[in-house]
Amino acid sequence: MGMANELEKENAAIAAMEYVEDGMTIGLGTGSTAKYFVELLADEVADGLVVRCIETSEQTRRLAESLGVPLIPFEQVERIHLTVDGADEVDEQGQLIKGGGAALLREKIIANASDHMVVIADPSKQVERLGVFPLPVEVTPFGYTITAKIVYDVLVASGIDKPRVSLRRTQGQELLVTDGGNYILDCHCERIPDAEALAARLSNIPGVVEHGLFIGLARTVIIGNENGATVFEFS
Numbered sequence: 001m002g003m004a005n006e007l008e009k010e011n012a013a014i015a016a017m018e019y020v021e022d023g024m025t026i027g028l029g030t031g032s033t034a035k036y037f038v039e040l041l042a043d044e045v046a047d048g049l050v051v052r053c054i055e056t057s058e059q060t061r062r063l064a065e066s067l068g069v070p071l072i073p074f075e076q077v078e079r080i081h082l083t084v085d086g087a088d089e090v091d092e093q094g095q096l097i098k099g100g101g102a103a104l105l106r107e108k109i110i111a112n113a114s115d116h117m118v119v120i121a122d123p124s125k126q127v128e129r130l131g132v133f134p135l136p137v138e139v140t141p142f143g144y145t146i147t148a149k150i151v152y153d154v155l156v157a158s159g160i161d162k163p164r165v166s167l168r169r170t171q172g173q174e175l176l177v178t179d180g181g182n183y184i185l186d187c188h189c190e191r192i193p194d195a196e197a198l199a200a201r202l203s204n205i206p207g208v209v210e211h212g213l214f215i216g217l218a219r220t221v222i223i224g225n226e227n228g229a230t231v232f233e234f235s
């Protein structure tokens with residue numbers, strides 16, 4: 001990841017600030033691109049902008065707290081006007097793969113509960129078809145080996161050629177445990193023929209808590225470049 005890439009991420013976040021209005025409740029995404037947005041928001045808060053935010057991960061909670069961005073407990077949120085988050089892959093229909101940072105469950109709950117989800121990304125995230133980035137599937141620890149086998153069968157039944165399902169580990173090789181206390185299966189697909197159909201099938205498996213396919217959730221996708229950003233709107 002060079003400097004150019006960082007500039008592209010930052011420019012996407014700058015463009016997302018256009019959607020922020022005084023008085024909003026805002027969902028804060030997770031990851032290195034979303035971090036730029038939280039930092040920009042913090043600058044505006046310091047200058048008097050009034051917003052209330054809800055974080056999609058413990059990592060983002062710590063970041064927001066350290067920068068003085070006001071957070072409110074999710075239980076107190078009645079409406080989320082805007083959520084700005086990154087993505088691991090974005091296709092031409094605005095369908096996403098998310099969860100590279102293991103925060104997909106809270107990210108999806110918050111994106112789904114938001115009036116407007118804005119995705120910010122650099123051009124390396126744009127794909128014609130989803131699937132090169134391994135699809136994260138969050139599963140309950142109980143029965144995860146059986147769930148992994150069923151996930152594999154569902155991938156094959158969904159037209160994925162020779163998928164590989166691996167249990168995510170930390171850099172120290174321990175099993176990764178999500179903020180929700182679950183495990184992540186990374187599904188190496190290479191090519192997902194029908195993301196919407198696969199999403200529905202994965203959601204039907206007992207033991208699957210959530211998966212990283214975000215279908216029909218992103219209304220705006222902002223791709224940063226070195227000079228600015230390109231905005232794509234989806235209905």
Ligand SMILES: O=C(CO)[C@H](O)[C@H](O)COP(=O)(O)O
Binds near residue numbers: 097
């Ligand atoms: O889905 C995510 C975390 O679960 C992130 O949005 C995704 O991994 C992109 O991260 P980055 O902006 O660092 O590339």
